[in-house]
Amino acid sequence: MNYLRILILSMTMIAPTLTFGDENVPDNLILLPVKNDPTVSLRLWFKVGSQDDPAGKEGLANITASMLTDAATQQNSYEQVLDKLYPLASNYNASSSTEMTVIYGRTHKDNLSDFYPLLTEAILSPAFKQEDLDRIKSQVLNYLENQLRYASDEELGKAILYNNVFAGTPYGHIGAGLIESVKNITLDDVKNFYKSHYTRDNVAIGLGGGYDGALVDQIKKDLQKLPAGIVKQVPKPKAKPIKGKKVTIVEKDAASTAISMGFPINIVRGSKEWYALAIANSWLGQHRNQSSHLYLVIREERGLNYGDYSYIENFPNAGARTVPPQNVSRRQQILEIWIRPVPNEARHFALRAALREFKKLVDNGMTADDFKLTSAFLRNFVLHYAPTTMERLGYAIDDKFYAIKGSHLENFRKAMSEVTLKDVNAAIKKYWQYNNMQIAIITKDAQSFKDALVNDAPSPITYKTTKPQHVLDEDKEISVFPLKIKAGDVTIVPVADLFLK
Amino acid sequence: MQRRIAGLYVLIISIIMGSTAMSESIFPYKYEKETLPNGLTVIMIPMESPGLVAYYSVVRTGSRDEVEAGKSGFAHFFEHMMFRGTKKYPGPVYDSIVTSIGAKANAYTTDDYTAYHLNFAKEDLEKVIEIESDRFQNLHYEKPAFQTEAGAVYGEYRKSITSPFSLLNEKVQDLAYDVHTYKHTTIGFEADIKAMPEQYDYSRSFFNRFYRPENVVLVIAGDINPKATLNLISKYYSEWQRGYQMPSIVPEPPQKGERTAEVTYPGKTLPIIDIAYKGDALDPDNKNFVAAILLGDLAFGESSDLYKKLMIQEQKVQNLGSGIPVNRDMPLFEIFSMVKKMEDVNYVRDEIYKTLEAYKTTPVDEKKLNALKKRNKYSFLMDLDTPDKVAGGLARFVALTGGIEIVEKFYTALNNVNPDDIMAAAKKYFVPESRTVVVLKGAQ
Numbered sequence: 045m046n047y048l049r050i051l052i053l054s055m056t057m058i059a060p061t062l063t064f065g066d067e068n069v070p071d072n073l074i075l076l077p078v079k080n081d082p083t084v085s086l087r088l089w090f091k092v093g094s095q096d097d098p099a100g101k102e103g104l105a106n107i108t109a110s111m112l113t114d115a116a117t118q119q120n121s122y123e124q125v126l127d128k129l130y131p132l133a134s135n136y137n138a139s140s141s142t143e144m145t146v147i148y149g150r151t152h153k154d155n156l157s158d159f160y161p162l163l164t165e166a167i168l169s170p171a172f173k174q175e176d177l178d179r180i181k182s183q184v185l186n187y188l189e190n191q192l193r194y195a196s197d198e199e200l201g202k203a204i205l206y207n208n209v210f211a212g213t214p215y216g217h218i219g220a221g222l223i224e225s226v227k228n229i230t231l232d233d234v235k236n237f238y239k240s241h242y243t244r245d246n247v248a249i250g251l252g253g254g255y256d257g258a259l260v261d262q263i264k265k266d267l268q269k270l271p272a273g274i275v276k277q278v279p280k281p282k283a284k285p286i287k288g289k290k291v292t293i294v295e296k297d298a299a300s301t302a303i304s305m306g307f308p309i310n311i312v313r314g315s316k317e318w319y320a321l322a323i324a325n326s327w328l329g330q331h332r333n334q335s336s337h338l339y340l341v342i343r344e345e346r347g348l349n350y351g352d353y354s355y356i357e358n359f360p361n362a363g364a365r366t367v368p369p370q371n372v373s374r375r376q377q378i379l380e381i382w383i384r385p386v387p388n389e390a391r392h393f394a395l396r397a398a399l400r401e402f403k404k405l406v407d408n409g410m411t412a413d414d415f416k417l418t419s420a421f422l423r424n425f426v427l428h429y430a431p432t433t434m435e436r437l438g439y440a441i442d443d444k445f446y447a448i449k450g451s452h453l454e455n456f457r458k459a460m461s462e463v464t465l466k467d468v469n470a471a472i473k474k475y476w477q478y479n480n481m482q483i484a485i486i487t488k489d490a491q492s493f494k495d496a497l498v499n500d501a502p503s504p505i506t507y508k509t510t511k512p513q514h515v516l517d518e519d520k521e522i523s524v525f526p527l528k529i530k531a532g533d534v535t536i537v538p539v540a541d542l543f544l545k
Numbered sequence: 546m547q548r549r550i551a552g553l554y555v556l557i558i559s560i561i562m563g564s565t566a567m568s569e570s571i572f573p574y575k576y577e578k579e580t581l582p583n584g585l586t587v588i589m590i591p592m593e594s595p596g597l598v599a600y601y602s603v604v605r606t607g608s609r610d611e612v613e614a615g616k617s618g619f620a621h622f623f624e625h626m627m628f629r630g631t632k633k634y635p636g637p638v639y640d641s642i643v644t645s646i647g648a649k650a651n652a653y654t655t656d657d658y659t660a661y662h663l664n665f666a667k668e669d670l671e672k673v674i675e676i677e678s679d680r681f682q683n684l685h686y687e688k689p690a691f692q693t694e695a696g697a698v699y700g701e702y703r704k705s706i707t708s709p710f711s712l713l714n715e716k717v718q719d720l721a722y723d724v725h726t727y728k729h730t731t732i733g734f735e736a737d738i739k740a741m742p743e744q745y746d747y748s749r750s751f752f753n754r755f756y757r758p759e760n761v762v763l764v765i766a767g768d769i770n771p772k773a774t775l776n777l778i779s780k781y782y783s784e785w786q787r788g789y790q791m792p793s794i795v796p797e798p799p800q801k802g803e804r805t806a807e808v809t810y811p812g813k814t815l816p817i818i819d820i821a822y823k824g825d826a827l828d829p830d831n832k833n834f835v836a837a838i839l840l841g842d843l844a845f846g847e848s849s850d851l852y853k854k855l856m857i858q859e860q861k862v863q864n865l866g867s868g869i870p871v872n873r874d875m876p877l878f879e880i881f882s883m884v885k886k887m888e889d890v891n892y893v894r895d896e897i898y899k900t901l902e903a904y905k906t907t908p909v910d911e912k913k914l915n916a917l918k919k920r921n922k923y924s925f926l927m928d929l930d931t932p933d934k935v936a937g938g939l940a941r942f943v944a945l946t947g948g949i950e951i952v953e954k955f956y957t958a959l960n961n962v963n964p965d966d967i968m969a970a971a972k973k974y975f976v977p978e979s980r981t982v983v984v985l986k987g988a989q
Contacts, residue, residue, distance in 0.1 A: 122857055126848050131916040131917075133919075133920045178860060179856070182863070190813050194813045194987075297811065343700070346696070347693035347697050366651065428647075433930075508692065509689050509692035
């Protein structure tokens with residue numbers, strides 16, 4: 045009964061009483077008091093994101109958020125802001141994703157009276173100076189033109205995958221936007237976007253830690269200074285149905301090959317089916333974990349790369365974190381499989397190995413043993429998702445986004461005792477398939493890889509080392525596993541052509 | 546967009562870099578430190594945490610200890626091998642135990658040490674002690690598993706090397722050092738990584754020489770009872786035999802004259818300049834060293850005059866920062882900047898030099914110094930909110946000194962730094978003779 049005890053412990057000690065759901069607390073207030081916490085965490089959620097970027101101005105939501113938190117206010121120059129924040133060891137930052145923008149900061153209670161006005165001034169009275177816009181645009185352009193295209197092939201692969209899955213919809217560009225669009229963003233664009241989206245009717249207040257009631261009243265009062273205005277929500281994107289395996293190969297002089305693939309799934313967190321699918325996904329590809337089956341097959345047994353994972357929720361900046369982020373919620377998710385860079389000579393084999401494992405799972409479902417181990421794992425592992433007040437506050441806001449009753453993390457742990465193997469295998473069948481998906485590949489000699497793919501050419505693999513017989517036997521099957529990719533479904537794009545407009 | 550610019554390197558200066566105005570102890574938790582007869586040290590830090598425990602095994606060996614030619618990157622590679630199991634708990638069994646208790650487990654390697662860490666529910670403490678003590682004493686793997694893991698390590702190198710910062714880092718260290726093992730990065734030279742599959746026998750000797758109780762410190766923080774924890778540690782670790790062989794690391798002779806180089810990144814990037822000076826190892830009694838830590842932030846941090854000038858007013862750079870690390874031997878004190886235009890690189894370089902010269906002759910404003918001391922105090926206090934952050938934050942100090950007593954001493958020293966000390970540090974370290982300057986340019 046180890047797990048039950050942990051569950052009870054965690055519910056009484058980790059998660060302070062959530063006032064969310066209390067009829068006396070308005071819907072746009074999320075409170076997470078933690079008595080002994082010497083710090084105060086603030087998260088202000090504006091219901092705006094890259095899906096709201098106007099056509100031709102992709103990147104505007106992200107830049108507008110930065111113009112609040114990384115720039116001057118009417119009270120202080122940007123240099124003065126930095127000077128005032130400096131001794132507090134506190135910053136406020138903006139995180140802007142597809143559907144959400146969160147302005148957040150944390151400070152020690154001793155410094156709250158100095159920190160709070162700086163944070164609210166940033167939101168209520170930004171200065172919107174041209175020089176700040178120039179600086180921020182230059183950073184975004186450097187990211188798009190240089191860093192994303194050249195410095196991390198795995199991040200590039202993920203960006204291409206998402207852009208392709210959602211092409212033609214408001215989700216169809218990454219938050220940083222497109223090069224031409226960012227260049228075209230003017231100060232007036234920022235001012236108008238701020239005016240129309242940063243309204244008092246479009247914000248939810250999240251407060252956590254050792255704050256007192258006066259702060260709640262103060263922040264409610266202060267945010268009333270924002271203009272009124274209901275923001276019409278962008279309709280949920282309807283991704284174009286994918287027929288077959290659509291492959292985009294980014295041609296680049298790369299020493300190794302990064303692969304990301306996936307397709308939309310019509311399920312979001314909260315339902316019993318989602319928790320069932322989370323078990324299957326954890327077994328297939330728990331992020332940065334040795335329990336991931338893809339990791340076991342591709343890295344542990346064959347040593348082809350550093351890791352192989354899968355996701356049923358958007359997981360940006362995956363190379364830099366070990367547990368899921370908060371406040372990147374979205375109404376439309378995808379199943380994503382991430383193969384970290386493999387040697388070019390093993391690219392075809394690794395792609396086959398991953399898709400073959402995925403097919404086996406979809407066809408056969410999980411076994412009883414794997415199910416038991418994985419649900420036990422998740423029941424405890426979820427405890428590590430939000431160890432700090434700031435992270436728990438992020439989850440509480442996401443609970444609002446998904447209209448989850450109670451807390452997602454608590455429901456998650458509870459569900460691990462309630463969901464059955466049958467539920468898991470039914471969810472797999474309902475939401476996953478392996479014939480239709482987008483595949484993004486960053487590699488060199490794109491044409492020769494295209495030829496190999498469309499001909500389903502065998503991709504035998506040799507090792508310098510001795511391998512167990514079962515691995516060698518399986519390799520024979522993997523090396524001829526049919527991917528059935530049509531020539532017309534493969535597009536080659538030079539890296540320099542990406543994210544232009 | 547984060548306001549904070551990302552540091553050039555993974556500088557694990559960690560949380561213990563601050564200072565405090567308080568006279569009482571800065572570290573807010575009581576702790577107990579014990580050493581078993583075999584030399585294994587264990588530091589236990591009970592703290593309020595919701596049934597959670599962080600368990601760090603700190604091996605005081607890192608890429609610094611890779612003294613033999615052709616063996617760079619081995620400490621890191623060996624970290625991977627530690628997950629391959631024992632006869633009692635082979636790799637897959639070890640993994641399934643960690644999975645079944647839902648622990649968050651991983652490891653990392655730095656220049657000076659290697660850390661293995663698990664976060665888990667307190668009920669599982671004995672199980673964790675059992676499996677950790679087992680692999681540290683009885684690691685067992687066959688040659689094929691060893692060779693397969695070499696492929697994963699090469700994969701890790703491949704995923705990282707596409708960053709221009711990795712390339713620059715490699716070049717700076719290689720150029721700045723002649724004999725000391727800081728000449729190579731922690732992941733190692735690519736040629737050595739490629740040759741790793743051939744080094745099976747060496748890997749066994751690595752384990753036998755370095756993975757010994759007197760070279761390891763356990764840091765256990767969270768919801769624990771120290772007495773009961775110590776009993777369990779004794780039960781499971783007492784049979785572990787001494788046998789640590791300290792490597793002979795050749796000290797780097799003083800640098801005589803500036804070194805410069807250019808390196809070309811195969812992709813597209815803005816130019817990056819890195820200016821590195823030879824510094825001093827961690828020593829709270831060395832006033833110059835302690836003052837240099839503050840100097841880096843005062844001269845090149847977010848609130849510095851030069852940051853405001855180059856980043857905000859003139860907008861000539863994408864970032865500017867410094868790294869004054871805490872190391873066992875002579876590290877590099879670095880200032881780096883990504884510059885928007887190639888033709889401005891020399892201008893930025895000269896502005897950095899001018900700033901350092903000014904710090905040699907003009908005392909820093911007391912108000913600014915106090916603001917930094919306050920910043921460090923709160924930064925420290927705010928970062929101690931989970932067992933993992935407490936144990937992880939102490940790991941480098943534990944690795945360098947064998948304990949955490951130095952934290953208080955270091956804090957006191959930082960808090961006593963005055964403007965004259967800053968001037969003295971500027972004069973001592975930031976001189977052209979001990980300087981290495983590397984400019985990275987994009988090929989496209």
